[in-house]
Amino acid sequence: MRKPEAAWQQWLRSSISIFRKDWHSELRTRYAISALVMFVVTTISIMVFALGSESAPVDVLSGMLWVVIFFAAMSGLSRTFVAEEERGTAMTLQLLTSPSAIYFGKLFFNLVLMIGVNTFTVLLYAIFLNGFIVKTSSIFIITIALGSIGLAASSTIIAAIIAKANTKGTLYPVLSFPILLPLLLTCINATRLATEGAFLNEATGEFQFLVSYIVVVVTASSVLFEYIWKD
Amino acid sequence: MNVFKTVLFVWMTAVIVLALGLPMVAQPSTWYQFPIIPALEEKARIMFFHVPMAWLSVVAFVSSMVYGIKYLRKKNLDDDVRSASAAGLGFLFCFLATATGAIWAKFSWGTYWNWDPRQTSIFVLLLIYGAYFALRSAIEVEEKRASLAAVYSIIAAVTMPFFMFIMPRILSSLHPEPILNTEGKVHMNTTMLIVFLSSLAGFTGLYFWMWRLQVRIQTSHLNRIN
């Protein structure tokens, strides 16, 4: 006989398995990844064409970066929940494990997706938009990392809500925008600091703000998810 | 209820007449005169209506959330009706506060809209109300609609303080100081303060009456369907 596992070990394995299952499914179908990548590529090419030979001020470009990131998130991050509802597997999942394990598995999946997409967006930005010069890369990297986590946290809970509604596609940005606005404004501000060449400690306020936003949203979501998930 | 309605009617009439009718002078000498607030002058009168509306849009938001939480705990659909009715009125008052604010801005700042932190905040509140109703209309099963709407209003409420905190860091404000400002200074004499507080109380009573009415209409409507 093996020693019985503690409840938290089972919970952790359950959560990780949900992440692995989603990832495996994503690699097989590529719904979210292709939507996200194509969205970023088309949006940045439109920006490049619209600008032509003009160069936009760096402030505008750092704002636009977060516009691209926001809409990219809106085009792909709802997939993880919408796919379960559309195929009718939400109940299957419900029969297997607790809501909190599902929430954290899905959150982790969206987080990995968001970090990947944001890295890709930043790369394209650096290659094609020459006016965008980051002077303090430490601020920039931390902002992108914290911004990705915050964006994933809010998008995941809103995705769980809209997956249960009828008009999923249009509702997603409508519900997410007011929730994400404080995060986006702070990220834009911090990105501007990075392009202005501010010292790392000048952005501490922004970082503290982002961390507390993440903590509050994840805590609230983990409590509320059960009410969304269970009919 | 009828007594309440009559009292409310008389009260609000008095508030409107006094707020618009009492003269404004530089140095008030008798009880019925308002002092002139620097830079606001006659335009200060809008405060008697604009501030209570803004106050109610926040009160409605909070009470909608409180009934939402109550629904999630007890699963009683009547709480959802109360929550949705509060949100509906909140949306109305939020819209009115935005509109009166924009009119005032046109005469004071020369433009209806200039993304002042307060305008931006109330705009975001309007967006939240809009999103709340968009969500409600997209769900057919009542129980599901009730719990998802409640969850959304809670999520919106927990992120709202962040917004209030970030706004002043990004934009500077031209908005007159809030009534309850940090220095505890009130630019009003006793008369003006009494009229203002009576207006606040009257509007709150009006909100409460409208809310009760709305809850009764919705409930009887739902009962008739079945």
Add this chain to the structure above:
Amino acid sequence: MNTHLRISATNLKKVFNRRTIFRNISFSVRFGEVLLVTGKNGSGKSTLVKIISDVLSPSEGEIEFSGSDNVKTIARANLIGLVSPYLQMYDEFSAEENLQYALSIRGRTPDISHIHELLGKVFLFHRKSDPVRTYSSGMKQRMKYAFALAHNPPVLLLDEPTSNLDTDGIAMVKQIMEEQTQIGILIVATNDLSDVDRFNAQVDLNAQT
């Protein structure tokens, strides 16, 4: 094996959109017994099954699983195996992968020989590596039995157990039902009384208004 296992429901009521689906449903079923749930279409059979499996909560009343001390601490999901028409497998995965993920999402370590044994039991071993979307509806139904039995649940809930199945499939279901009464509780929701050979208690949803 927990021979003291018992499920008792008292005064269950479910309301959707202010419409009462059923009310005053009570039953009690013990180890080794079979509970039969019958009722016309729309009488709430599936709703009752969902409530027993804790996918839905009842509007009023409660369901209690009792037995030895640890029954109450185990999540309902791990006590129950469910087969039902609205249960869906992950289409893009094979039968084998579906079962592996199902077990690991339950927090267990999947044992491949156990999975193969299960797939043999439902006659899907030869197709174990094909994606579920290539299966016929009868094969999907048999797949659901493997899914429901994977964690050896003491309670097996079957909603329309024989839908889409041929005679071999029906024989398989009868076999599984017989085995379940040896190791726990069986609950069957159906309108086709030939699905069950015997039952100890019945909930008739037509009986109430």
